[in-house]
Structures are given as C-alpha cells and as structure tokens.
Amino acid sequence: MATTDRRVREAFIELTDTLVRDFDIIDFLERLATRCTELLDVTACGVLLADHHGALTLVAASTEAARRLELAQVQNAEGPCMDAFHSGIPVQSGNLEQAGPRWPAFTAAARAAGFTAVQALPMRLREEGLGALNLLNAAPGPLDSDTVALGQALADAATIGIVHQRTVARQEMISEQMQAALTSRIVIEQAKGFLAERLGLGVDDAFTALRQYARDHNRRLTEVAAEVVAGGLNIGPIGDAGPGPARREEPW
Amino acid sequence: MDQAGSARVWAAIGASAHRDGSPVSLRHAIIASAELLAAAGAGLSVAHGGEPREPLLASGPVAEDLAELQFTLGEGPSVDATTRRSPVLVPDLAGASAHSRWPLFAPAATDAGVRAMFAFPVTAGAALVGVLDVYRAEPGSLGPQELADALVLADAVLVLALDERGGIASDLDNLLDIAVSSRRAPVHQATGMVAAQLGVPMTDALAALRAYAYTEGRRLSDVAADVLARKVRLSPSSPSGPCTTERDDSGSPGNQEE
Numbered sequence: 001m002a003t004t005d006r007r008v009r010e011a012f013i014e015l016t017d018t019l020v021r022d023f024d025i026i027d028f029l030e031r032l033a034t035r036c037t038e039l040l041d042v043t044a045c046g047v048l049l050a051d052h053h054g055a056l057t058l059v060a061a062s063t064e065a066a067r068r069l070e071l072a073q074v075q076n077a078e079g080p081c082m083d084a085f086h087s088g089i090p091v092q093s094g095n096l097e098q099a100g101p102r103w104p105a106f107t108a109a110a111r112a113a114g115f116t117a118v119q120a121l122p123m124r125l126r127e128e129g130l131g132a133l134n135l136l137n138a139a140p141g142p143l144d145s146d147t148v149a150l151g152q153a154l155a156d157a158a159t160i161g162i163v164h165q166r167t168v169a170r171q172e173m174i175s176e177q178m179q180a181a182l183t184s185r186i187v188i189e190q191a192k193g194f195l196a197e198r199l200g201l202g203v204d205d206a207f208t209a210l211r212q213y214a215r216d217h218n219r220r221l222t223e224v225a226a227e228v229v230a231g232g233l234n235i236g237p238i239g240d241a242g243p244g245p246a247r248r249e250e251p252w
Numbered sequence: 253m254d255q256a257g258s259a260r261v262w263a264a265i266g267a268s269a270h271r272d273g274s275p276v277s278l279r280h281a282i283i284a285s286a287e288l289l290a291a292a293g294a295g296l297s298v299a300h301g302g303e304p305r306e307p308l309l310a311s312g313p314v315a316e317d318l319a320e321l322q323f324t325l326g327e328g329p330s331v332d333a334t335t336r337r338s339p340v341l342v343p344d345l346a347g348a349s350a351h352s353r354w355p356l357f358a359p360a361a362t363d364a365g366v367r368a369m370f371a372f373p374v375t376a377g378a379a380l381v382g383v384l385d386v387y388r389a390e391p392g393s394l395g396p397q398e399l400a401d402a403l404v405l406a407d408a409v410l411v412l413a414l415d416e417r418g419g420i421a422s423d424l425d426n427l428l429d430i431a432v433s434s435r436r437a438p439v440h441q442a443t444g445m446v447a448a449q450l451g452v453p454m455t456d457a458l459a460a461l462r463a464y465a466y467t468e469g470r471r472l473s474d475v476a477a478d479v480l481a482r483k484v485r486l487s488p489s490s491p492s493g494p495c496t497t498e499r500d501d502s503g504s505p506g507n508q509e510e
Contacts, residue, residue: 167377175379177420182300185432186440190454193444193480203441203480229444229454 004039008150011035015157018165025049025162029060032158036135037062039154040147043115043138046070048081049123049131049162056085056131065113066136072109073134079106080120081132088129090152091120094142116140121152123159130159184222191225199237209235257397261404264288277423278412281405282309282384288401289370289394291386295319296374296409297330298382298428304330308382308431314364318387321360324465324472328357330383333371337380339402340371344391356466367391372406374413384409442476450488460486 015032029047036045044066049058056074061067073079080091080103094117096107110118117137123130133155135143143151188210195206213235214224227233264284269276278296285294295315297304303326307319322328329340332353342350345367350358361369368388374381384406394402415421432440439461447457464486465475478484 171377171379174376174381174414178298178379178381179300181420181425181428182298182306182432185428186300186306189433189437189440190444190447193441193446194448195444196441196480197445197448229447231453 008039011039011154012157015154016161016164018161019168023165025058026060028158028162029058030062032133032154033060033062033066036133036151036154040135040143040151042119042135042143042147044136046081046134046136047123047131048073048085048134050085050129056082058131065115066134069106069109069113069115069136070134073106076105076109078103079134080118081134084120084122084132085129088122088124090122090148092142092148093118095140097140110136114138117142119143119148119151121148121155123155123162125156125159125163128163130162133158187225187229188221191228194228195235199235201237209237257400258404261288261401261408265408276412278409278427279309281409281412282311284408285384285386285402285405286311288405289386289398290388291370292366292389294384294386296382296384298431299334299380302335302380304334304383306428306432306436308427314366315385315387317364318361318366318369318385320472321364322357324462325354325356325360326462327354328361329354329369329371330385333373333383333385334380337373337375339373339399341394341399342369343393345369346391361387365389368393370394370402372402374406374409376410376414381410381413436473438476438480439472442479445479446486449486452488 014035015028018028029049033045033047036042044061044063046059046061046066046069048056048070049060051057059067059070059074061070070081073081080093083091093102096110096116096118110116115136115138117140119135119142121133121135123132133151135151137143191210192203192206195201195210196203199206199209201209210225210228211221214221217224224233224235228235261284264287265276265280268280268283268287272280282294282296285291293311293315295310295318296308297319298306298308300306304319304322307316307323310316310319318328319330322330329342333340344350345358346362366387366389368391369385370387371383371385374384384402386402413421413424443454443458443461446452446461447454450457450460452460461475461479462472464484465472468475475484479486
C-alpha cells in the first residue's frame, strides 16, 4: 500500500510539473496514459485533447491498440471520450457487448481491439473543457468507485498542469511581442540619427538612405536598422555605393 | 474577483468612450483611471528593458512630464513599480520618505504641482507590459475601493492592449506608432546621433543624453531637439566621467533659456 501511495504521489508531481523548457504535450499525455494504466490497474488508457479550435484531435495512449481506438473515436466523432468531453461528466460502460446502439462504430472498434469495459473521465478546469481520458479494460465489469476517483484526480492534476503550461507560454509570447513591437520602432529612429551623424545629413535624408539600402538589398527595414545601430553595417549616401567612414567591415 | 468593482471600472471606461463617440480604447482606460481614482491625471508607459521606457498615453501635459522626468532621472514611483512588479503608492511626494527614496524626482514632481502619485504595473502573469500611473495635486492616500479599482484598471489596460488571440491589439500598435515613431522619435534619433558621435552603443548614448539633460536641468526632449539641430554635440571625455559638450554659440551664451 505504501508503495502505491508513493507512486501516486510521484504521479501527481509529475503531472503538475509542466513548466519545463522542452515541454511536449504529446509526450506529457503519453505519460498520463502510462501512469493511469499502472496505478489504476486497467488494460490500457487513451487520452484525447482538444486543439485551440476546441476539436478533440490530439491523441495519446499507453498501447498501440488503445491509440487506434482513440483515433477511431476522433474519426467517427463518437464514443465515451467525446461524450465525457462535451458533457463534462464521467461516462462508463461496464460491458460494451450490452452497450446497445449508443456508439456503434466505437463499440465495434473496441471489441475488435479486445476491450470490453470503458470508463471515460472529463479533463476540465472550471468552465473550460480540455479533453477526456479513457480507461480501457479487457475484462467486463465497471471500475470500483475508488479507482474512478483516483483516475479523475489524475486527470484533474494533468488538466491543471496543461492549463498552467499554456498560460505561461502565452505570457512569454505577449512579452516577446511587446518587446519586438517596441524594439523594431526604436531601432529605426536610432538608425536614422546614427546615419544622419555619419553622413552629415538631416534625419529625413538619412531615412531615405536607409530605406533605399533596404530596398536595394531586398531586406527588411527593421533588420537593416538593427545592423546599423549595432555598428555592423555601413550605408553610404543615396546613389553612393562607396564606403563611408565605417568602424567595422561589412559582413559580406 | 470583485464583480461589482470590475463592472464599475468597465462602465467608467465605456462611458468615457461613449462621450467620445468612439469604440473603447486604451485612451478611455486612462481617462477612466483619472476619474475613478479622483486623480488630476493619469498616464501609461510601456516597459522595455526593465524600466518604464516609452510614455504611451497621458491625460495631459503634467502626466507626460512625470513620465519624461522619471525617464530622464531614472527614478520615481513608476520605475519602482516596474522593477518590483508591485504597486507603488506615494500619498505625499513632499514627505521625507519620498524625498529620501527619490531625491531627484520627488522635489521635481512637487515643483510641477504633483503631491501624490500611485503607480501600478500592468502585467500578464510573469510578463511586464507597462505601468499605469495616476497623480493628484493634493496629498492623500487612495481609499480601499480606489485601490481595488486601480488593480482592475491595470487589468483592463492589459485586456485592451491585447487582441482576442493574445497578440498586440491594433489600438496599441497605432499608439506605439504615435508614441515611439512620432512624438518621441527625436529622443531615439538623437540617441543614434550621440552613439555615432561618441562611438558607443545605443544604451551608453542614451545614458549620456540622460546625464546631460539632468546636469543641465533640461527636458530630455529639448536636449534631443538641440542634438538633432546640431546645437548640442556630446563628445567623449574621460572613459567613466560625464561627457563634455560643445555648444553652438549662435544662441544665448548661458544655459538659462529653458
């Protein structure tokens, strides 16, 4: 029991530890599926995650058979994961042979893959549905309530981990965009001043020279300005191809 | 989350936009900030390199001066709000603690008629976007509701700064054009000229300009205009010491003209 407790604890830590540099969502979902299979003592586990359009398209699983079954759910747009994702509540069938016409395509695919019982658990944080987890058993019979509760807790931990990771990634993007928006504008102004001084021109004429250079060399203005500002590019007056008073050699 | 406070703040921003007859924008958030916090004015600066670098919006000339003053001096409540990423509340700029904390900025702000100032970082989680600041002509603290509103206002600024996909909203993009590429362009252009004159990187050139403006007791934008007009030219002196200047003597001989 103590060993199981420790493994459960470790799984929770693993599933919330998403702020790593090389985070990979598929890799993360595969680990979730593997941990669930081990800790909940089920035959296999599959995960479906929604993409940024809200469609369940990301698939991970503990075995190849489970992966094929999850892919079949996506393709047929039918199955317990789909229902759990859309309703936000757990969905189960202890015996797919008696499941009736609920999920005809899924049932056929599951039985062909050797699964008889399924338990789908929603991955949800407050109002936001992220996906669903599918616990698959070869033997018939519903999972006991403790197993379902632990499965839901693991799904919840993984959900928080994913939301946290996405939030941080978004913040980094905002920060980078802000800095880029500012820097690109500032360097153009600085480059105008720098060239005006070097060429003995007014800033407007310096800008014309800068723009002309960028156009002649088929390069972006911001890029050229950044090189001028860094002292690594030497631009002559308009119509003058010769070198000005450069401090460094040109890179080409 | 204070639902009522949030509704009050967005209603004020909406009302400001309505009076303007234009869609809700960052400018309306700045106007609403001044109104809700019973302030004489408000301003928004964009952070860059860990300091409130580009004044983006100001409700009036005093708010603009406060931003430029802090940028020139490199100190002040908005600077601290940026570096500490937490609100900086200064109920009395003429008080002893404000003076010891910002020995250059506090007296200058008081001279400009500003007695209380409150600066709030605008953050998206760990990412710092800018600083929202409001000032009052009279000393006094923000009330609990005003403080709560100020935090909602800082969030509202972020919401308006970003589009629905988390990118930079076109409103912010336009403001950056107006602020960085137009209103403040002379400062950046002068920085480029000084870098060429001194043969130093841009950051050092900007530091030299700021130091010059400070020692001359002049506005950075005025000094920048003189550099661009080639009336002021910075030249290197000792490697670590301040820059000496060569001045065009066609103007008045002293430096009292400001």
